[in-house]
Amino acid sequence: xxxxxxxxxxxxxxxxxxxxxxxxxxxxxxxxxxxxxxxxxxxxxxxxxxxxxxxxxxxxxxxxxxxxxxxxxxxxxxxxxxxxxxxxxxxxxxxxxxxxxxxxxxxxxx
Numbered sequence: 001x002x003x004x005x006x007x008x009x010x011x012x013x014x015x016x017x018x019x020x021x022x023x024x025x026x027x028x029x030x031x032x033x034x035x036x037x038x039x040x041x042x043x044x045x046x047x048x049x050x051x052x053x054x055x056x057x058x059x060x061x062x063x064x065x066x067x068x069x070x071x072x073x074x075x076x077x078x079x080x081x082x083x084x085x086x087x088x089x090x091x092x093x094x095x096x097x098x099x100x101x102x103x104x105x106x107x108x109x110x
Contacts, residue, residue, distance in 0.1 A: 027066065027074050029088060035064055035071060037095040 027035070038060050046053035061068050078085045 027070070029091065031064070032071075032074050032078075033088065033091045033095050035060065035066070036075075036092050037099055039071075040092075040096055041099065 039057065042053060042056045042060060046056055057068065061071060078088045
């Protein structure tokens, strides 16, 4: 499932608009990692419900004060810097694994 989520995100990047002349919102690495992990879990949860997924993604981005374009542009920035790209993906992987453990413990308690 992780692979499918990454493919979906990458496809959305391919179709994203180029950076406008308007300055895009900057995100810290930690903010980006957190938003990406949230996005990952939304994608996992609503993969079979595309309309709901889009609504949830819009809500996520709005709650963080960014647009989907801002998110995609930050991702592109990381992709253009191989060293930074590797570092950010390590952080994202760690965050996702941490959340998996946290969520699985919560489910076991129920």
